[in-house]
Amino acid sequence: MSVNKIALAGNPNTGKSTLFNTLTGLKQHTGNWPGKTVVHAEGSFEHNGEQYVLVDLPGTYSLFSNSADEEVARDYIIFDQPDATIVVLDATSLERNLNLALQVLEMTNKVIICINLIDEAEKKGIRIDDKKLARELGVPVVKISARNKKGIDQLLDTLNQLVHGQIVTTPYRMTYSxxxxxxxxxxxxxxxxxxxxxxxxxxxxxxxxxxxxxxxxxxxxxxxxxxxxxxxxxxxxxxxx
Ligand SMILES: Nc1nc2c(ncn2[C@@H]2O[C@H](COP(=O)(O)OP(=O)(O)OP(=O)(O)O)[C@@H](O)[C@H]2O)c(=O)[nH]1
Ligand SMILES: [Mg+2]
Structure with a gap:
């Protein structure tokens, strides 16, 4: 049985590691990325009889390789070509977070936008139209609260469909002059x-x-x-x- 490689990308402090821990439990290895003092965490989990390896990429604001963190995250998406990249966004500052999401959408078709901290957003009265966002971005959008373990099943079902090609994405790409x-x-x-x-x-x-x-x-x-x-x-x- 093949193992699906999944990357977690996103801005710092959006709950990537919380989601990583929720999904992988204790089945994880940590170390440094080769030649870099950047922490590498990899873990595994199973869902619907399917095997997944999850890589927790360093949190970055962009993927232009201006720092070791950005380089590690960019290289993983380009060279390791994961079966899916989950971009974790902070629901309370979507606009800023979408910048990185757009960059990932230019790099790969296999993307899920995961809007985390939805509990915080609700407290602040922020409502997010996930269906509209999914239509505009051309990829699935799932709202979760990693800390409260809400929306995790939907995220995993979406992941399952994406890696099996049951969801076909048409990622939004910027048009330039x-x-x-x-x-x-x-x-x-x-x-x-x-x-x-x-x-x-x-x-x-x-x-x-x-x-x-x-x-x-x-x-x-x-x-x-x-x-x-x-x-x-x-x-x-x-x-x-
Ligand atoms: N309220 C709330 N807090 C959350 C949720 N998910 C994560 N957090 C909190 O957000 C903070 C940052 O979470 P991390 O998982 O460390 O974020 P990260 O994206 O891994 O951060 P970096 O590794 O620095 O990029 C922690 O205090 C978490 O407990 C959530 O769904 N709701
Ligand atoms: Mg982290």
Whole structure:
């Protein structure tokens, strides 16, 4: 049976680790990400007979690799290509939190928006129209309270449907000016050919147009390391000689 890799992303202090602990209980390992003094927590759980590995990414406000935390979170989504990324948002400051959500939506189709601290929002009289948000963002939106263990079953059922392809997403993507969109198209077609469509080409095109040279080196390294490997279900498997 295959194991589904799930990432938890979000701003600092949105309850990612609380959700992580709720889902994984005591089945977790912690350490540092390779070469970084950034805590890595990984745990596992089962739902409906399905196995999941959950990775608690560092909390960040963006994913532009301006810090070790951002780099770790970005690289995990781009290179490890989880089966789903749950973006945890704070219901009491949605507007600020949606910035990171939009960045994740540009990187992958497999996203669930999880609005946490819904109990706090209710206390403050904030009402969130999750259905409207889901329509506008093109991905499932689930409201939870990780601390009070509310909405967890719905989150897990949504996750189950997403990893089985029963939910098809159409993530919201920013449209830029005509000049930028033309430049994206040109760069994107080259990227698709060069990387065999393995990475999110529009997102890479945007990063390259932004002058992220370090990303080019990383992508090249990743491509070279993958040569001689066969990819099965998104997981590299060494080819037997
Ligand atoms: N009221 C309420 N508080 C919550 C909920 N979920 C988490 N918290 C609290 O929010 C605070 C931050 O939670 P964490 O789980 O540490 O947040 P985090 O996203 O892992 O934070 P970083 O690791 O710093 O990015 C803690 O005090 C939690 O107890 C919730 O559903 N309701
Ligand atoms: Mg945490």
């Amino acid at each position: 005509k000049e930028i969109e033309e430049a994206i198209l040109k760069v994107e077609s080259k990227i698709k050919g060069y990387f065999d469509g393995k990475y999110p080409s529009r997102w890479i095109a945007l990063r390259l147009l932004d002058g992220d040279e370090e990303l080019i080196l990383k992508l090249q390294n990743h491509k070279n390391n993958r040569q001689g490997e066969e990819i099965t279900n998104g997981v590299p498997v060494s080819v037997k000689s």
